[in-house]
Amino acid sequence: MNPLQRLRSIKVKFSVVIVAAVAVTLAVNEIGLQLNFVPLFRAGVAALIALGMVQLMSRGMTSPLREMEKAAASMAAGDVSVRVETSSADEVGRLAAAFNLMAEELAAVDRQRRDLVANVSHELRTPISALRATLENVVDGVVEPDPALLRTMLAQTERLQRLVTQLLDLSRLESGGSPLHLLQFPVADLLEAVADESSLHSPDVSFRVQVEPPDLTVEGDPERLHQVFANLTDNAARFTPDGGEVVLAAQRSDHHVVLEVLDEGPGIPSEALGRVFERFYRTDEARSTDEGGSGLGLAIARWVVDLHGGRIRAERRQPTGCRMVVTLPAPLQSITT
Ligand SMILES: Nc1ncnc2c1ncn2[C@@H]1O[C@H](COP(=O)(O)OP(=O)(O)O)[C@@H](O)[C@H]1O
Ligand SMILES: [Mg+2]
The missing domain is CATH 3.30.565.10 (Histidine kinase-like ATPase, C-terminal domain)
Structure with missing residues (x-):
């Protein structure tokens, strides 16, 4: 676990990394002086150690950003199950948390949409199947199209019409397309x-x-x-x-x-x-x-x-x-x- 993970600000994290790198450079330079190493060698070793430290300390600061980039691309392609992993408390970490929340909400909307389509199809199919079966019987001459039968068929048609009207109504209400006349x-x-x-x-x-x-x-x-x-x-x-x-x-x-x-x-x-x-x-x-x-x-x-x-x-x-x-x-x- 990165010791900087708990800091809540990226600015503070960068400051800590820079100050630490400068301190290490100075310390290495000082030791090199005492051991009588040539300046170029001292500078090279100090730079290498400082670079290594920056790498180590800044790990986890930008990886959520790369993950989010990948996740956003998958979501655009239709996969809403992706989530970003992060334990960092800074702005990037909070952005990742907000991103996950958004992904969850999108997934919920997606589920609702599927359920709705399934429900609508089911509700439409039932009266349509009944109508079709009756009509087939009439066409095949199995039953006579007497008034009672026609009334049943009319009732099924009315039910279908009511359903479609209600669905349209609901969709208009939900999209805000039917203002109230108060x-x-x-x-x-x-x-x-x-x-x-x-x-x-x-x-x-x-x-x-x-x-x-x-x-x-x-x-x-x-x-x-x-x-x-x-x-x-x-x-x-x-x-x-x-x-x-x-x-x-x-x-x-x-x-x-x-x-x-x-x-x-x-x-x-x-x-x-x-x-x-x-x-x-x-x-x-x-x-x-x-x-x-x-x-x-x-x-x-x-x-x-x-x-x-x-x-x-x-x-x-x-x-x-x-x-x-x-x-x-x-x-x-x-x-x-
Ligand atoms: N007054 C009531 N007494 C008992 N159950 C009711 C009553 N009103 C509604 N319900 C229940 O709520 C459900 C949903 O009602 P509603 O949305 O009007 O649908 P629908 O009338 O098309 O069945 C009904 O199917 C019924 O199970
Ligand atoms: Mg009702």
Whole structure:
């Protein structure tokens, strides 16, 4: 281990090396004088020893730079697994550490991209295979293209279309390509519109809107927030047994507006509470039923809420059910009044 390794500044390291080399040169010269060696010989020996010392002491000062050069070239060629090794504490060592951190982040992004492509392909392949099998049967004359069959095929096509629309939506949100159109509007309007719409899809579940105070307003993009609550309510209704109730509630809390969607379904298992907002994540229970989407709805919801400067979380309800909580910053005007 190089004794200079622990110094945190290259400047100090160079100074130490230079001072040490000068000292050695002087010492060698002095000894040479006493032994009556000729000046040229004394100078030659002193220079050789000083050079050797500089080599020895500066080892490890520039090798991380060469390693980084090589690593950067491998990364440009697509290998993000390379790392630079260094134990030095100076600027070069810290640069190497930053380089490794960057490499790790690139590797994570690369992994996510692969996962995403795999997930998207899988989600697209399933309905396409089903459609193709049915069409083949029709073409081969194995089944008659009756209305029921056509309806199933239409449903598969709709599912495909929904998936592609959601993917585009998510990619637009992530790339910042869909700016928010902010307005201040009554929360009750939003929640009632969502409840009315959902009751058309789920006539066996009842919906209740509960806003306190009734004229509570929120600042946000009405279309985007509608999309968020339509998805939360759609999930809630899907998991609630027939005859059950879904509540859409909103109230003020300090400088926030807290909006909730409560259902009477089985709820989300504790270990999945944080994960349901990941793209394509579905609990085993949701996976085993063919209903519902492909696990993008909550990922979109989280993006939209984040863009509004808000937070979204899932909780379990007692004795059973799921509570989705969205917290949005309260509009400034209503804080001061
Ligand atoms: N209200 C709920 N009750 C129980 N599980 C839920 C609820 N909402 C969401 N989930 C779980 O979270 C997953 C992700 O939801 P989401 O992103 O909307 O996808 P999707 O609705 O397409 O399945 C669902 O598949 C389900 O497993
Ligand atoms: Mg959903």
